[in-house]
Amino acid sequence: MGQITLKTIAERLNISIATVSWVLAGKGKDRKISPATQERILLCASSMNYQPNMLARALTRGVSSTAGLILPSISDSFYSAVAKAVELALDRIDYSLMICSSESETLREKRMIGMLKSYQVGGIIIAPTEISKIELRQLINESCPLVLFDRFFPDLPASYVLIDNEESTFKLVDYLIRKGARRIACLTTNPHLHHMDLRRKGYEKALKKHRIEINPALIGEVAFHGYEKGVPATLDRIFHQVPDVDGFFFTSHILAIETFQYFRIHHPDYNRKFRLGCIHEEPLFQNIAPHISVAMMPVAKIGKRIVDMLAEQMKAKYSPAGTPLAAKESMNQSVLPCKIIIRD
Amino acid sequence: MGQITLKTIAERLNISIATVSWVLAGKGKDRKISPATQERILLCASSMNYQPNMLARALTRGVSSTAGLILPSISDSFYSAVAKAVELALDRIDYSLMICSSESETLREKRMIGMLKSYQVGGIIIAPTEISKIELRQLINESCPLVLFDRFFPDLPASYVLIDNEESTFKLVDYLIRKGARRIACLTTNPHLHHMDLRRKGYEKALKKHRIEINPALIGEVAFHGYEKGVPATLDRIFHQVPDVDGFFFTSHILAIETFQYFRIHHPDYNRKFRLGCIHEEPLFQNIAPHISVAMMPVAKIGKRIVDMLAEQMKAKYSPAGTPLAAKESMNQSVLPCKIIIRD
DNA sequence: CTGAAAGCGCTTACAG
DNA sequence: CTGAAAGCGCTTACAG
Numbered sequence A, B: 001m002g003q004i005t006l007k008t009i010a011e012r013l014n015i016s017i018a019t020v021s022w023v024l025a026g027k028g029k030d031r032k033i034s035p036a037t038q039e040r041i042l043l044c045a046s047s048m049n050y051q052p053n054m055l056a057r058a059l060t061r062g063v064s065s066t067a068g069l070i071l072p073s074i075s076d077s078f079y080s081a082v083a084k085a086v087e088l089a090l091d092r093i094d095y096s097l098m099i100c101s102s103e104s105e106t107l108r109e110k111r112m113i114g115m116l117k118s119y120q121v122g123g124i125i126i127a128p129t130e131i132s133k134i135e136l137r138q139l140i141n142e143s144c145p146l147v148l149f150d151r152f153f154p155d156l157p158a159s160y161v162l163i164d165n166e167e168s169t170f171k172l173v174d175y176l177i178r179k180g181a182r183r184i185a186c187l188t189t190n191p192h193l194h195h196m197d198l199r200r201k202g203y204e205k206a207l208k209k210h211r212i213e214i215n216p217a218l219i220g221e222v223a224f225h226g227y228e229k230g231v232p233a234t235l236d237r238i239f240h241q242v243p244d245v246d247g248f249f250f251t252s253h254i255l256a257i258e259t260f261q262y263f264r265i266h267h268p269d270y271n272r273k274f275r276l277g278c279i280h281e282e283p284l285f286q287n288i289a290p291h292i293s294v295a296m297m298p299v300a301k302i303g304k305r306i307v308d309m310l311a312e313q314m315k316a317k318y319s320p321a322g323t324p325l326a327a328k329e330s331m332n333q334s335v336l337p338c339k340i341i342i343r344d
Numbered sequence C, D: 001c002t003g004a005a006a007g008c009g010c011t012t013a014c015a016g
Helices: A006-013 A017-024 A035-047 A054-061 A077-091 A106-118 A133-141 A165-178 A194-209 A227-241 A253-266 A299-318 B006-013 B017-024 B035-047 B054-061 B077-091 B106-118 B133-141 B165-178 B194-209 B227-241 B253-266 B299-318
Strands: A066-071 A096-101 A123-126 A146-149 A159-163 A184-189 A219-222 A247-250 A275-279 A293-296 A333-336 A339-341 B066-071 B096-101 B123-126 B146-149 B159-163 B184-189 B219-222 B247-250 B275-279 B293-296 B333-336 B339-341
Touching: A006 A017, A006 A035, A017 A035, A054 B054, A054 B106, A066 A077, A066 A106, A077 A096, A077 A299, A077 B096, A096 A106, A096 B077, A106 A123, A106 A133, A106 B054, A123 A299, A133 A146, A146 A299, A159 A165, A159 A299, A165 A184, A165 A194, A165 A247, A165 A275, A165 A293, A165 A339, A184 A194, A184 A227, A184 A253, A219 A227, A227 A253, A247 A253, A253 A275, A299 A333, B006 B017, B006 B035, B017 B035, B066 B077, B066 B106, B077 B096, B077 B299, B096 B106, B106 B123, B106 B133, B123 B299, B133 B146, B146 B299, B159 B165, B159 B299, B165 B184, B165 B194, B165 B247, B165 B275, B165 B293, B165 B339, B184 B194, B184 B227, B184 B253, B219 B227, B227 B253, B247 B253, B253 B275, B299 B333
Parallel strands: A066 A096, A066 A123, A096 B096, A123 A146, A146 A159, A159 A333, A184 A219, A184 A247, A247 A275, A275 A293, B066 B096, B066 B123, B123 B146, B146 B159, B159 B333, B184 B219, B184 B247, B247 B275, B275 B293
Antiparallel strands: A293 A339, B293 B339
């Protein structure tokens, strides 16, 4: 029942392992191996249902045809949607995917990177946590194909795929204001991450445009760890300090979800009372808040773009002809627009 | 900048690769290697930040310390929650996880199984699609450590972790009836999968208990592929045939989500009009349908149990002492109860 | 046209 | 107490 290897086939056909390897690699012609022999090999391989051992192949080549994906949380709807898109895109270039969850823990993330490297993955895709810059810089130094997404560090010379954080936020908040909201709360998290900073900037820009003063009491920064408790506490504070708050902008769907649960109990008439806007949409948002405006994450495009970038770097580094791109030229930074869905 | 290998360390210390390997494997004492040498090796390894090449290790051992997980869909909230639980549990036995999505396509699933095998994973965890029995039987024959979950085949001698499908459904529907519903629609999918069959049985059992005749017009079987369209069509039919339907039972959250979107448009007063029950809960259900009763999937326990079973099989098969368990003795079938949340 | 051989990095009987 | 050597399954210069 053992594994079918090149050796199995070679012995069966009384030829060398090398020849079998060449033919199965599709290089039979280049090596001018007789069509007859090629035929025999191909036939035998498929009849025995030969599957190359990827471990051995990767070990010889120095790299496997697997990419690694590190997410802050697998069970988040945005990240898992990206995972799916990435997997489908990798499929088309015959790459497998190893998905890992950092659980937003720097230490875990570090371990995951090490693990992926020890499996000699062809490249790494990561939505990084806070302090991971050192590790990332290391990867870049080793010219490991790398693509960041969602989150990024402006001073890190890496490829990344982002959404137009500031612009989308601006459009959403601008709309809330035009619809009459004047005291719009901004719920956000992970303030040390640049993309959240940009979203907040977009919020402030919209206020400025309408000459509304920024009220710090309306900003709710919720720590990511334990945000399930943090959101209600923050909302309590906001309602206490600004009882006539009339709008809410959420920098992330997870904050909106917690808020809706809070609203259900404390402000069941929230749909009439507040203007709402959110980055990313959950399927049931329309039921819960028919008027909420959202920035739709271009998930499929994000996945596609990530894989395109990674493929380019991998090709440059691993293909026999290619020369690894220097850090600078391999940098490829993509900012994708969100579709803004205005409701009401 | 190259990889640090055993050779690097051995040359540095002027000893053999073998000795380094033994010590780093923690078998220094057994081999009676002098404490001094051990010390030197350990120190050198950690100072050089040595990481064993998992590819090479797996190739020599014949098996890698990675498990494979095949899900019908990564982006489904239940499956991604299980993925997370499995990953965390595997962590504790120093296993990595390779997550793949079959997208409910048999062909893709088959490919994924082949891929995982070609990476010599230690074991495979799978929520199988319809026809995968042949592939699964193959895995069992090869005594590949295997655990099914969520879905299963009663005549397949495999380990699995399930929920108490029939019982939980019975409890939910029984409750809907006791609360006054008499014409309860049952929305279901994937009828060829046994777990869905069991849920339907639970539904029928509850009706029988209350001497309510089963009305086929109230059963809505929605094809899994394209269920986003299938659900509204099925609901149209049900409302047409049984205009006074007064309750809905959903065998899966994805059906409930689609239905709520339909209700929003066609029956905005659904919360007053219908009794509702569902297997699995989404975070926002309470906002959309405050009275919906649900069976909570014991996700963490499912993940833990899966890994326990897999670990047992892997230990038996791969540990030097162990003898692979015969198919029968390795079978380990776990049915976990759901917590029923009754609302209203 | 085809094969022998080295090497990827590791583990582990075998030998001393 | 430690090392030389074979082997996992593959790829690929090198040789003929």
